[in-house]
Amino acid sequence: MPEAGAPKNTTExxxxxxxxxxxPEAPEEEHPGEEEPSAEDQRTAVTVLVALAANLVxxxxxxxxxxxxxxxxxxxxxxHSVADSLNExxxxxxxKRSRRKPDSRHPFGYGKxxxxxxxxxxxxxxxxxxxxxxxxxxxxxxxxxSESHTGYLVGLAVLGVALLAEGASLVRALLQVRDAAKAAGxxxxxxxxxxxxxxxxxxxxxxxxxxxxxxxxxVGMALHMVTHQVVYEACxxxxxxxxxVYVAYQLAKESRGQLIGExxxxxxxxxxxxxxxxxxxxxxxxxxxxxxxxxxxxxxAARVDLVGGLDSEEVxxxxxxxxxxxxxxxxxxxxxxxxVTEATVHDRIRAAGERRHLDAAVAAxxxxxxxx
Numbered sequence: 120m121p122e123a124g125a126p127k128n129t130t131e132x133x134x135x136x137x138x139x140x141x142x143p144e145a146p147e148e149e150h151p152g153e154e155e156p157s158a159e160d161q162r163t164a165v166t167v168l169v170a171l172a173a174n175l176v177x178x179x180x181x182x183x184x185x186x187x188x189x190x191x192x193x194x195x196x197x198x199h200s201v202a203d204s205l206n207e208x209x210x211x212x213x214x215k216r217s218r219r220k221p222d223s224r225h226p227f228g229y230g231k232x233x234x235x236x237x238x239x240x241x242x243x244x245x246x247x248x249x250x251x252x253x254x255x256x257x258x259x260x261x262x263x264x265s266e267s268h269t270g271y272l273v274g275l276a277v278l279g280v281a282l283l284a285e286g287a288s289l290v291r292a293l294l295q296v297r298d299a300a301k302a303a304g305x306x307x308x309x310x311x312x313x314x315x316x317x318x319x320x321x322x323x324x325x326x327x328x329x330x331x332x333x334x335x336x337x338v339g340m341a342l343h344m345v346t347h348q349v350v351y352e353a354c355x356x357x358x359x360x361x362x363x364v365y366v367a368y369q370l371a372k373e374s375r376g377q378l379i380g381e382x383x384x385x386x387x388x389x390x391x392x393x394x395x396x397x398x399x400x401x402x403x404x405x406x407x408x409x410x411x412x413x414x415x416x417x418x419x420a421a422r423v424d425l426v427g428g429l430d431s432e433e434v435x436x437x438x439x440x441x442x443x444x445x446x447x448x449x450x451x452x453x454x455x456x457x458x459v460t461e462a463t464v465h466d467r468i469r470a471a472g473e474r475r476h477l478d479a480a481v482a483a484x485x486x487x488x489x490x491x
Contacts, residue, residue, distance in 0.1 A: 171207035184277035188270035191259035195252040202247035206240035230413010237317040238374035245367035252360030259353035289326035385480035424462035
């Protein structure tokens with residue numbers, strides 16, 4: 120044992136030791152909060168809420184009318200509306216969660232949440248809408264049921280109201296797409312293909328298929344009423360199922376591409392490359408990579424060969440200035456990385472080929488806009 124009066128931090132031999140250091144525990148990282156929603160996000164939220172309200176009312180009406188009329192086509196449309204209602208909830212969640220600010224676990228932010236929830240919406244359309252419609256169609260083929268005259272009228276009235284409600288929601292979504300296309304200087308078809316807002320694209324796809332699905336159900340029920348053959352409603356259910364499966368596949372395909380990592384449109388890539396090529400300190404841009412990180416965030420990474428004669432301090436100043444200028448000109452390009460490299464002859468040839476490819480892609484899009 121240490122002698123009495125010996126320092127507390129000693130060994131048994133009386134050799135003093137370093138006092139044990141006490142490191143404070145690292146505080147848990149507080150959530151950095153959310154960014155303020157943009158005006159476009161607010162418009163999209165209103166569009167989604169309008170679609171949700173319409174689908175909830177229509178779903179209840181279709182279920183009641185379908186059970187009363189014993190109509191497979193109407194019940195298929197009810198499943199379609201239920202799926203759409205659930206999907207709107209997914210889209211509202213995506214609008215909120217994608218606004219969270221970057222943190223240590225997600226340094227590039229949460230913008231891709233929109234693509235994830237849009238993928239879930241596509242799965243919901245496939246499972247709850249498409250598969251149930253196929254089930255209703257097959258069951259109708261097996262049955263020999265017939266509807267009363269009152270049942271026909273109730274079913275047709277419900278579908279007529281549904282068509283008006285879905286049409287109103289579709290018109291609102293189309294107006295928002297038109298305004299976004301006008302602001303971006305694009306045609307409406309190109310704006311839809313660009314997929315800048317997956318929530319809006321999903322609502323538009325849902326409303327479009329809902330209107331077409333209601334038309335199928337109306338035709339099927341009307342033919343059933345005239346011929347007393349349930350095969351027409353069964354075929355209508357199967358057509359609705361095929362339509363929903365196709366739309367779900369297209370939406371899932373778009374979301375998959377954006378989740379994996381998708382470049383921005385060729386016109387923006389060409390503009391950024393042209394700006395970098397025009398900087399006097401840059402001799403060559405050997406590689407330009409872009410990736411959407413969300414609806415309001417884009418990663419830009421470029422390998423550049425600088426002109427000779429710059430010292431290390433000048434190189435740093437040039438890179439900082441160019442990054443700031445890229446973000447100022449294109450606010451969406453908020454993540455800019457420049458890698459200084461020495462360009463080889465092969466790099467310059469490849470870069471020239473990429474520029475020609477971008478020019479051709481931009482020209483093709485412009486031609487498509489003129490045709491549309």
